Amino acid sequence: MLRRIAPSQSRMGMYIQGFEGSWFSHPFWRTRFLLERPEDLAALLASDVAAVVIDVERGIGPADSAPPTAAAITPPKRISIVAVPTASVTDAAKADRERARKTIARSKRVMKGVFDGARLGNPVDAEAVMPVVEDISDAVDRNPAMFIDMARLKSKDEYTYLHSVSVCALMVNLARQIGLDEPVVRSMGLAGLLHDVGKMAVPDEILNKPGRLSEEEFALVRTHPEQGHAMLENGGGVTQEVLDVSLLHHEKIDGTGYPYGLKGDAISLAARMGAICDVYDALTSDRQYKQGWTPLKAATEMYGWEGHFDRELLFKFFRGIGIVPTGVLVRMRSNRLGIALPDGSKETRSKVRVFHCALERVPLTLEDIFLTSSGGSDHIVSEEDPVHWGFADWRTLSERLSAGRAARG
Structure with missing residues (x-):
């Protein structure tokens, strides 16, 4: 059963079926997903979304009272909100x-x-x-x-x-x-x-x-x-x-x-x-x-097969399953640039270590963004050419970033 609610009534465990308003007013790349992560709830509360449609048969219903509000956020700052029940x-x-x-x-x-x-x-x-x-x-x-x-x-x-x-x-x-x-x-x-x-x-x-x-x-x-x-x-x-x-x-x-x-x-x-x-x-x-093979090894090998696949489709496929070949430079929705790295030893997901602001073209404090297929508030929007951004020696820079060292210094 579908219900229309205000964003202030949203809480963890709701199944989001859709958003009212322009696609650009909501911070997610999926329009249907289970709201599981505190940072996604914070992003929803800080957005310009007028109302959300939830499916109460796939998740919990609206809160009896409005949850604590989250401060408006401006990427690339971290989000801090109060803990919510996860049961x-x-x-x-x-x-x-x-x-x-x-x-x-x-x-x-x-x-x-x-x-x-x-x-x-x-x-x-x-x-x-x-x-x-x-x-x-x-x-x-x-x-x-x-x-x-x-x-x-x-x-x-x-x-x-x-x-x-x-x-x-x-x-x-x-x-x-x-x-x-x-x-x-x-x-x-x-x-x-x-x-x-x-x-x-x-x-x-x-x-x-x-x-x-x-x-x-x-x-x-x-x-x-x-x-x-x-x-x-x-x-x-x-x-x-x-x-x-x-x-x-x-x-x-x-x-x-x-x-x-x-x-x-x-x-x-x-x-x-x-x-x-x-x-x-x-x-x-x-x-x-x-x-x-592990998902990451398969993605890395497929990425290296020149002439085999439609490259644009291939990247969208990777993005959709939370896997990006290690070492690729990507742009996030928050207009930060990052390098794709393994998320854990089992190589079933990737993370992005952001290090550069694409708008101001200045280095940023390193931060790891963990990819999800549920439509997180910050996510990959494109693959980027390191040379275009002035990273001529991308191999050396990627080694520094992988080791957790800042892009400069």
């Missing part, structure tokens, strides 16, 4: 985790049935799996980081089915990152769910072979995009995005991909998105023949 936030996170677990289990069962039927030559009915897309989309909407992380962790014997679930979630998340309309978001999710159905025409012993494939075996694997396109072409509920992703998710921007060697804009937006989501999940998943 409701913890409960909401537990509920999200349980919903995510059930959604993943249901989705896996459905996709196993779809893929088993495809092996037997049965037509693929996209309409029949739309409820799965809806469930995954809702789970990503609630807590994208949690769902994507849970779907990424899969056993070797269930990779085929859960890879599709993961790519669906990543496609939904990326589609929302770039501002696509919800019907298109759902279509992108459906495309991710069905992108690899053509592999059902490839024998399991080849798909799961632990060693290097022979030329003949690899040639057979490379037929799966066209096989999948053929399986989907005459099915019910198939959109153009579904057909494009199934057929073209192995194309590369520089024309070295397959099956047609298309270049640049000749590859549709859906297929360019599908290529990124497919490769990222494959790299971070355990397989019969390899251990999965």
Whole structure:
């Protein structure tokens, strides 16, 4: 159930469904997220937002009385507010985790049935799996980081089915990152769910072979995009995005991909998105023949593959999952420049160490900003060229910053 409230009634654990007023009046890059962090509550209270719409079925309701006000903030100053109870936030996170677990289990069962039927030559009915897309989309909407992380962790014997679930979630998340309309978001999710159905025409012993494939075996694997396109072409509920992703998710921007060697804009937006989501999940998943990489290692490697992906889309994808290749110079919404660094030893998230004011072009006291996928009050808006900002010896400067030393001195 949706309710409209004043920002002063907002409190931790509310699920923000939307804001009233201009997009520029609110300090978040997402319009729907669980309000979990004290600094985000402070940013909301200090903003020009007239009212927020909350979903009381996804979070707590409005406060009985107005919470303590937070002083207006001017980035890049730190925010200090009084502590607020976190029990409701913890409960909401537990509920999200349980919903995510059930959604993943249901989705896996459905996709196993779809893929088993495809092996037997049965037509693929996209309409029949739309409820799965809806469930995954809702789970990503609630807590994208949690769902994507849970779907990424899969056993070797269930990779085929859960890879599709993961790519669906990543496609939904990326589609929302770039501002696509919800019907298109759902279509992108459906495309991710069905992108690899053509592999059902490839024998399991080849798909799961632990060693290097022979030329003949690899040639057979490379037929799966066209096989999948053929399986989907005459099915019910198939959109153009579904057909494009199934057929073209192995194309590369520089024309070295397959099956047609298309270049640049000749590859549709859906297929360019599908290529990124497919490769990222494959790299971070355990397989019969390899251990999965950490999210940060996968992002760093993908970032270094020149000509493989749409670079603008790739950066937005990274930003949306809270991972940015280490050493990249970025600009924050607060008009501070920072360097992307690992957030912890497990390399599942990144942080940004801000050090320079982009407006006044002066050094700042070092501060670490921890990235979230829930739409924090300060977040990355762009990748920047160090040379443009006068950082000619970026390698030396990045080493100083990584070690926690100021940019000058």
